[in-house]
Amino acid sequence: MGRRSFTVRDMTEILMHWQAGRSIRQIARSLGVDRTTVRKYARLASSLGYRPQQTNPSASSPVPAAQAQAGQALSAAEWASILQAHSAELGGLTPRSAVFAEITRYHAAIEAGLETNCATTVWQRLHDEHGLQASLRSFRRYLHEYLPEYCQRVQPTVLRDDPPPGQEAQVDFGYLGLWYDPDMGRKRKVWAFCMVLAHSRHMFVSVVTKIDQSAWLQAHVDAFAFFGGTPAVLVIDNLKAGVLRADLYDPQLNRGYEELAAYYGVLIDPCRAGHPKDKPRVERPMPYIRDSFFAGRLFDSLPEINQNAARWCLAVAGLRIHGTTHQRPLEVFQQIEAPTLQPLPAQPFEPVTWTQAKVAPDCHAQVARALYSIPYCYQGKPMLGKTLAVRLSERTVEFYLDRELVKTHLRAKDRRRQTDWNDYPPEKAHFYQRTPDWCRFQAAALGPAVSHVVAELLSRHKLHYLRQCQGIIGLADKYGAPRLNAACQRALAFDDPAYRTIRNILHHGLEGQIPLPLTTPDPATPEPGAYLHGPEQLFNPYHPPDERKDIHG
Numbered sequence: 001m002g003r004r005s006f007t008v009r010d011m012t013e014i015l016m017h018w019q020a021g022r023s024i025r026q027i028a029r030s031l032g033v034d035r036t037t038v039r040k041y042a043r044l045a046s047s048l049g050y051r052p053q054q055t056n057p058s059a060s061s062p063v064p065a066a067q068a069q070a071g072q073a074l075s076a077a078e079w080a081s082i083l084q085a086h087s088a089e090l091g092g093l094t095p096r097s098a099v100f101a102e103i104t105r106y107h108a109a110i111e112a113g114l115e116t117n118c119a120t121t122v123w124q125r126l127h128d129e130h131g132l133q134a135s136l137r138s139f140r141r142y143l144h145e146y147l148p149e150y151c152q153r154v155q156p157t158v159l160r161d162d163p164p165p166g167q168e169a170q171v172d173f174g175y176l177g178l179w180y181d182p183d184m185g186r187k188r189k190v191w192a193f194c195m196v197l198a199h200s201r202h203m204f205v206s207v208v209t210k211i212d213q214s215a216w217l218q219a220h221v222d223a224f225a226f227f228g229g230t231p232a233v234l235v236i237d238n239l240k241a242g243v244l245r246a247d248l249y250d251p252q253l254n255r256g257y258e259e260l261a262a263y264y265g266v267l268i269d270p271c272r273a274g275h276p277k278d279k280p281r282v283e284r285p286m287p288y289i290r291d292s293f294f295a296g297r298l299f300d301s302l303p304e305i306n307q308n309a310a311r312w313c314l315a316v317a318g319l320r321i322h323g324t325t326h327q328r329p330l331e332v333f334q335q336i337e338a339p340t341l342q343p344l345p346a347q348p349f350e351p352v353t354w355t356q357a358k359v360a361p362d363c364h365a366q367v368a369r370a371l372y373s374i375p376y377c378y379q380g381k382p383m384l385g386k387t388l389a390v391r392l393s394e395r396t397v398e399f400y401l402d403r404e405l406v407k408t409h410l411r412a413k414d415r416r417r418q419t420d421w422n423d424y425p426p427e428k429a430h431f432y433q434r435t436p437d438w439c440r441f442q443a444a445a446l447g448p449a450v451s452h453v454v455a456e457l458l459s460r461h462k463l464h465y466l467r468q469c470q471g472i473i474g475l476a477d478k479y480g481a482p483r484l485n486a487a488c489q490r491a492l493a494f495d496d497p498a499y500r501t502i503r504n505i506l507h508h509g510l511e512g513q514i515p516l517p518l519t520t521p522d523p524a525t526p527e528p529g530a531y532l533h534g535p536e537q538l539f540n541p542y543h544p545p546d547e548r549k550d551i552h553g
Contacts, residue, residue: 012079014041019073021053048082050074077111080146099134103142106132110143113296114150119143121292124316162325166340168198169231171220173211174286176294183301190305192289193219196282197231201322202333203282205289205309209302213256217351220260225348226310227333229341230264235282237270255354255389263349265342285317292316353392357399359383363423365390365399370412372397373423378406439469446476447485453497468499479506486511 014037017027024042028035053073074082103110106126113122123139126132134142144151172194178187193206193215204223208215224230261268293312299305318330325332357365363383364371367390374383378401388406391398397418399407412418434442436458443454453472457465476484487505490513491497505511 011041011083012076014038015045015074015079015083016076018042018045018052019050045082076149077107077147081107099138100142100145102132103134103139106130107146111147114147116296118287118291119150120288121295124292124320128316163198164340165199165337166229166231166342168233168235169195170198170235170280170282171195172237172282172286173216174289176207176290179299179305181302190294192286192294192309193223194282194285194289195220195223195227196285197227197333197337198235198281200332200337201281201325201329202227202337203285203313203317203329205293205313205317207294207302207305207309213254213353214351217256217260217349217353221349221351224264224344226313227341228338229343230266231341233267233269234261235269255391256352259352260349263345288317350393355390355392356387357390358387359385361385364417364419367392367397369414371417371419372399372407372409372412373419373421374399374407375423376425434466434470434473436466436469439466439473442473443469446473446481447488449485449488449492450476450481452492453488453502456492456497471499472502475503475506483511 010031010033013031014027014033017030018038018041022030024035024038027033027038031038109126109130110122113125117125119140120136123132123136132139140151174192174194176190176192179190180186181188188209190207190209191211193208194203196203204226206219206222208219257268293309293316297308299308314330318333319328321327322329355367357367359365359374361384363373363376365374365388366372374388376383381401383401383406386401389400389403391400393411395411397409397411398405407420407423409418409420439454439458440451443451450472454469457469472484472488475487479487483506484502487502487510488497490505490511491501494501
């Protein structure tokens, strides 16, 4: 057998076969090597304390003697490291090239990196952060030679023609993983919003902790600001934050998303349901974002994540040689695509959220954990029980019925109530609308005695006597202001300015009689007080006998 050149991979195969318990003859025949060569590597392993697996005659399974001698059975990578460390004993074993010799110095870091990242990301980080000079192609050859278990089979792809510059951007949300939030002291799920310009492949990435309408719209606003313009068409997935009902011919978009598209002058083109390859230019970068930017890194806050994401889009993703275009996306964007984007409006779009709310029997609807009053009747239609569309912005809340604006409120704080008493039927809201100040104002217009009575009652206790004041003022609708003022004057003369007293005076027409002067009470006689109870009390001469129960009962 002629002399052949051995690589580290050939040697590790010999040791793996030897560790499995195969004989020298079997190894030489299987691998096509000389038995002397096999013995040389077997002697090195034995001198280090390793033994091949032996079959136990009294048992049906092999006894792992190598594991008992050296702690555990070794992998191909571990045998490769041992061979590198003992190359002098094997006659000056070295990698087959100077490039592999450079990469070998990072072998441990490569293995550690491949546990969480793909080969391209491991190479990129070693190249940028540790000064590795070898090319990505040489790095991949090294992996195929020494770490074949980490190499994946490349799948064929069908390429589509690129759209013209500025024509199309593709949008998607992708799950990144778990991020430890130091402020909350626990791990949180995070997602990446990604927008890729289809011609240049330049991308924008924003990381969020929840996927909702607000995050979806704000990410679009940030993406357009990042690119400095807008494309003509947005190709999106059928995410609920953007598409309410997926349909090839007539998709129903979220109303907030419709407003954003109209504001920036872009066309929304949802993909077919269940066909993610309709937007391949954003589907493929999602694993790349997860691997190159996020995996294996620590961040202290969400703003820090997004600041690093913006830098990564420019310095790493933007300057990589794209596998399809074989150009740097940032350079293509700056030279070709950026001038073709539509200009941004003078003011950025204010993201809004559209939701639904049902009008409760108390004429209120709950939105974002706050209550807002709704008219009990709108254009002759009763609103109680109706489900309204709600436009929720940072400052206002708008309620719509069949795209007609029903009510607008300033946005209330969490768990607060915004009530417009005009939304209630008049007979239901009188008590709440007719405040003490309202009572004082109305009483002053009815006469000085009425004003005196109302002021006297409210001075005692505003809430307790508020309804009495409302009732006294309401008597003017039935008896007129002059009679009411005279009745109040008579009640004040008897020091009994109560609603029932004034009502009974008016009912019996006593407001026109001249009141008798009050007699000075005898100190020996107990004072009956404001109210008379029981037959033992003297009859009050200022009220007819048949009114005693109404007035004092």
